[in-house]
Amino acid sequence: MERARAERIAGVLKAIADPTRLQLLHLIQSAPDGEACVGDLTERLGLRQPTVSHHLKTMTAAGLLARERRGTWVWYSVDPDGMEAVREILRAPARTAS
Template sequence: MVQLLEVTDVSAGTTCCAPLVKEPLGQHDAENLAARLKALADPARLRLLSIVASSTDQEACVCDLIDPVGLSQPTVSHHLKVLTTAGFLTRSQRGTWAYYRLVPDALTSVSAVLVDA
């Protein structure tokens, strides 16, 4: 069975959809957003962020993050440092362990750039 696709004529200068943002990003904002998106562009980091976000009080000890992602402690700590530097997590030291907490609205601030506000 052949399925026909409908084609939208965009030659008239109108588009079918609203733009993602109301105005273009400036250079500084684009560089900051790219750095934050780069921090998210790793499957291990996305998993770590989701584990922290779904933990009680949106906080987790690094000791509880190693087994779920199947990586060594130094590798997990590296990924958590990248997420902290990008502004998605905060870190606090309690004895020998580091605890990571999700920064409120950190993910919302990234998604807000991509939606029509």
């Protein structure tokens, strides 16, 4: 595996290796329009806005989420390419030691 690919995969795994981030990913993915703003997410998780924003920033930087500013609000949706990277990791065949 190339170093750049290994670093990308490690970044994605690090971004989702947190229970709050997994919850956020699930909430956004299952939202009626497939998108949510920070206000919606803070209410659902009972967390403060800076905490949720920090987690969303981490997941966006890892390529798991897309963001779109609409006026004063930022809406987040699941990035299909980022999720495909997660699926690819999960599909990789396990190699056993000989």
